[in-house]
Amino acid sequence: MIHQYKVEDTEGIISLWNRAAVKIGYKEMNIARFSEIFAENPYFHPNHTFVMREEGAVVGFACGCVDDDIPLGKISGYITCILLDEQRETSDNYRKFMDLLEESFAKAGRVQSDILFFNPMMLPWYIKGTNHHEHNNAPGVFKNSRLYKELLNYGYAERTTECAMYMRLDDYIIPATITEKVKKAAKAGYQVALFDKNMHHDLDTMLQKLGNPLWEKEIKQAANEGAPVLVAAKNGRTVGFAGPIRRQESGRGYFTGIGVNKEHEGYGLGTILFFLLCQEEKKVGAQYMSLYTGNTNPAARIYLQAGFHIVEEFAVMRKGLRW
Numbered sequence: 001m002i003h004q005y006k007v008e009d010t011e012g013i014i015s016l017w018n019r020a021a022v023k024i025g026y027k028e029m030n031i032a033r034f035s036e037i038f039a040e041n042p043y044f045h046p047n048h049t050f051v052m053r054e055e056g057a058v059v060g061f062a063c064g065c066v067d068d069d070i071p072l073g074k075i076s077g078y079i080t081c082i083l084l085d086e087q088r089e090t091s092d093n094y095r096k097f098m099d100l101l102e103e104s105f106a107k108a109g110r111v112q113s114d115i116l117f118f119n120p121m122m123l124p125w126y127i128k129g130t131n132h133h134e135h136n137n138a139p140g141v142f143k144n145s146r147l148y149k150e151l152l153n154y155g156y157a158e159r160t161t162e163c164a165m166y167m168r169l170d171d172y173i174i175p176a177t178i179t180e181k182v183k184k185a186a187k188a189g190y191q192v193a194l195f196d197k198n199m200h201h202d203l204d205t206m207l208q209k210l211g212n213p214l215w216e217k218e219i220k221q222a223a224n225e226g227a228p229v230l231v232a233a234k235n236g237r238t239v240g241f242a243g244p245i246r247r248q249e250s251g252r253g254y255f256t257g258i259g260v261n262k263e264h265e266g267y268g269l270g271t272i273l274f275f276l277l278c279q280e281e282k283k284v285g286a287q288y289m290s291l292y293t294g295n296t297n298p299a300a301r302i303y304l305q306a307g308f309h310i311v312e313e314f315a316v317m318r319k320g321l322r323w
Contacts, residue, residue: 005049012058062097077105140314164312242273253281
């Protein structure tokens, strides 16, 4: 039997998560983490959350979300997870959950179902071959999972592959080639430094031009709170950013992204920002960095040059709704 989420399902969902999701690669769940990711998340709603029980035990769990302020949120519902006990992993059970999620999205006025990194319900996962080093969010569905295959079979199109990349910071140093790029950019009038509201201006304009609402929200907040953010600037006018710079409790060097306005590309600013970001993360005590990037993104070359390597692949997927 499948029903909408109720508070009394929580303990059973956590138990299921620690049996099934951890096996896939996700971080373990407890009451506090369940509350943060799901129950107390402002994007969580029982209308888009379903629980399967058999003989009183929770054997399946599916969650999605909708909201106008999510990127694409006016047209898309987001699938956060679909989880089944190993003995219940049948195509029929996966499809039951997919049908319920898609129907709930359609009732909310959405015309497509997405599995995408813009989902605000973030699921941390462990990086294989490390001592529980974790990334703060899964940007899609694990490509080596049963769910990935079931989504393909149910009409979801794979739009791109997001490659998760990882690097330890123990021995990281700025290479001489980057020092030369800094000098070359300086000759063209560009400087890269930590944001200083007394020296740098037009941060809002730069972020608006980049067209990423998540970057805009987080970088503006960091700058207002005085959190460290690297910026590229010309005559004090910001034209690019990297950050914010923060050591997470896990030891990961956190950052939301890197961007340079198009009219200022071609001066190596993105590369300089990234390499200096790694250095700043090390300075604040981060032990490692992780990120994800599209498998066709030219920026992957910069990450590999810095010392990152690919550790996992995720599929970004979409299906049009016809309810």
